[in-house]
Amino acid sequence: MSHPPAPRTVEELTITSNDEVVTVRQKVRATAIELGFSLVDQTKVVTAASELARNTLVHAGGGQANITIVQNGARRGIRLVFSDNGPGIPDRQLALTDGWSSGGGLGLGLSGSRRLMDEFVLESEPGRGTVVTVTKWTR
């Protein structure tokens, strides 16, 4: 009745430039505020979004970010899906290791985002692209 179970997509954004990474951060923050996340949790979600959006730009040359509001019983959450058609990740285990980087970064993007969010799913096929789905629930 008052809790529609269907996920609601609030933003579908393209990531093709540094400016658009900034836009992703701003839209994610606006959605996290709307959902009533604490300041610390807002900061964690926006930081994870920034890492993943940059990954999409740097490793795949661009892609897409979708921001969705999800519901599980009385709890609401924010779900972010970053997808690209880039080279993909040949070794998922390695890619999730702290400090390992293929792009000259610090190697904290994937592993760090995983720690900052409640749920983390990495799907990738070499040559086909990568989809990273992360979710954080309100407390």
Place this chain on the structure above:
Amino acid sequence: MDRVPILKIGDVLIVSIQGDLDDQSVLTLQEDLADRVVATGAIGVIIDITAVEIVDSFVGRMLSTIAGMSRMLDAETIVVGMRPAVAITLVELGLSLGGLRTALDLEKGVALLSRHGTQGTSDLSAVGL
């Protein structure tokens, strides 16, 4: 693209980062600061991140790089004004920012520099800091 202004007070360069910087602006700031440290012979650099809502690995790396670079150019870097939520997030992200000096606010940052700077004390007190 935004260019972050770099202020000079006595022997110290002060940068106050406002708002959400894109990655290119972050790199530009890094280069501008190195140039200004050499051009002014500054003994200290204070980076005020009071208005910064998130520090991700890119910005974190920039802060460490500026500190390392300034040290080689004979200047000490102090990051001031980090928000509690930013500190919590940085630790969870896995970024310890080792080697980076911090102070809670601008005033404490300036005090830290004047304690450590050899010739800095008199110049800082001359401008009322």
